[in-house]
Amino acid sequence: MSENHLSARGLDTLLGEWRGGASAYRALSDRIRLLTLDGRIPTDSRLPAERDLSERLGVSRTTVTAAYRELRDAGYLRSVRGSGSIVRLPGAGAPSPTPETEGILDFSKATMPALPGLADAAAHAAAELPRHLDDSGFDPVGIPELRAAIADRYTARGLPTAPEQIMVTLGAQHAIALLARVLVGRGDRALIESPTYPHAAEALRAAGARLAAVNVSAGGPGDDPGTRGWDEAALLQTLQRSSPVVGYLMPDFHNPTGQSMPAEQRERVASAAADACTTLIIDETIAELDIDRAGEFLPFAACTDMRSAPRVVSVGSVGKTVWGGMRIGWIRAEPALISKLVAARCTNDLGTPILEQLIVTRLLADMPAILAGRRELLRVGRDHLERRLAETFPDWQVPHVDGGITAWVNLGRPVSSQLTLAARSHGLLVPAGPRFGLDGAFERFLRLPFSHSAPDTDRAVDALEAAWGSLLRHPFADTGYLAEVV
Structure with a gap:
């Protein structure tokens, strides 16, 4: 078993503003539990010693001792002689129950249900498998027909591409991690959006990068459109002054805010990156999930010139359009x-598995029709979620998005982690806003996918309503924590 030692300072940063209406030990216990469930504290991490944490937080050692004891009693910590308190999940060691068997509705993943007809496509692809069985089956670059199909798809979208420019991976996350490992050295600076896709930040950190964050704002009803999207001044300044080795951007239907970067801004960013010798990793996993976006948006790399084009690397997958279980x-x-x-x-x-590559090769030929169906599903889901949230939570700010899978909801108070924890008690698993930030930011926000069915969305909103009511019955201090940041 490998252990991560979490320092008192590191845990303090993750905790953010944890003090609420509950007793201090219970509020501390609840926040550590939420961080564990949310994945921000990895299992098998060793928590700081009670004395160290009490000094760091400015509370009595008795408070920390009681919080740790409550976590042990609930199955979130185990004591290991000589190692202290190790984070775990209840039931570890036994088969983990799925959210369905627990009766939990899982809104933690921004994904859609499997594509209708996927099983038929798999059956047809299986019939093509015999012609590949004479080879070893180890394919690190991708079968020729899939690389050609992906290249053709880029070309059809306005970005001429040759098969030699394509490498097939085990999903987009594998691609991001591989790029980070090849392009980043320990201590190198990496530009990243804030909020961002958390696993991208994890991949860059695992490669040894020091992250430089640039804000992306969803805005709200009545806001000046110019205040939404990327903080271009900060982005260009970071490129010019820090010369990061890589930059990770999601310019189409950004996860979680849903924002899209205008074409002119893409050109300026690509040019500045070229000047700084920064390689841009462009995440396009959601790029084609347009609902009703106005204007024409080419792939980011199509907005570059000959000088900056080599510095732009695109990442895509079928995880969002076809099915999360199709790891291509x-x-x-x-x-x-x-x-x-x-x-x-x-x-x-x-x-990459050959059979899955054959399935995706077949599906890419039908991608325009597939996308039409997916966009309609998302349009219905977005409109239904926006309507239910407006009816149930009139004080929440729900920016209207024109594509993608998620809404980045402003709760108006820094209670996202508390709400997330309360929602789990009401049968809903949803990630807290800080899951998408760096160092505990975005406590005022909640990411909600609109890719679920209307009944599931209704159930989720009902759970949030019950959870929100439980917080109102137990008042929390509105400290304004990180309000200027978010």
Whole structure:
């Protein structure tokens, strides 16, 4: 078992403003429990010693002792002689119950149900498998027909692409982690959005990067549209002054805010990145999930010139459009970088499953029709979620989005973690806002996907209503924590 030691300072940063209406030990216990459930404190982490944490938080050691004891009694900590208090999840060691078997509605993942007809596509692809069985089956770069199909898809979207510029991966997360491992050295600076896709931040940190965050704002009803989206001044300044080795951006239907970067801004960002010798990793996993976005939006790399184009690397997958269980993604880059990635890949895995590649090759031929169906599903889901939230929580700010999968809801108070914990007690699993920030930010926000059915969305909103009511019955202090940041 590998252990992570979490320092008192590190835990203090993660805790944020944890003091609420409950007793101090219970509020501390609840926040650590939420951080564990949310994945911000990994299991098998060793918590700081009680004395160290009490001194850091400015509370009595008795408070920390009582909080740790409550966590142990609930199954979230175990005591290991010589190692202290180790984080765990209740039931660890036994088969983990799924959210369905627990009766929990899972809104923690921004994804859609499996594509209708996926099983039929798999059956047809299986019939094509025999012609590949004479090979070893280890495929680190991708079968030729899938690489050609992905290249053709980019070309159809306005970005001429050759198969030699494509590498097939085990989903988008695998692609991001591989790029981070190849491009980033320990101590290198990496630009990232805030809020952001949390697993991208984790991949960059695992590669040893020091993160430089640039704000992305969803705005709210009545806000000046100019205040929404990327803080361009800060973004360009970070590129110019910090010269980060890489920058991770999601310019189309940004997760979680739903914002899209205008074409002119893409050109300016790409040019500044080229000047700074920064490689931009462009996450396009949600890029084609347009609902009713006005104007034409080409792939980010199509907004570059010959000087900046080599510095733009695109990442895509079918995890959002087809099904999360179809672990096929890809990287579009210059052939020289593709060769480096293929060489580095073999230290972690030996390639992408052939059968899944054959399935996706077949599906890409029907992608326009697939996307039409998915966009309609998202349009209905978005409108229903916005309507229910407006009726149930008139004081919440729910910015209207024109694509993507998620709404970035402003609660008006820094209670996202408390609400998330309360919602679980009412049968809803949903990530707290700080899951998408760095160092505990975004306590005023909640990410809600609108890709679920109307009955499930109704059930989720009802659970949030019950959870919100429980918080109102037990008043919390509105400290204004991080209000200027978020």
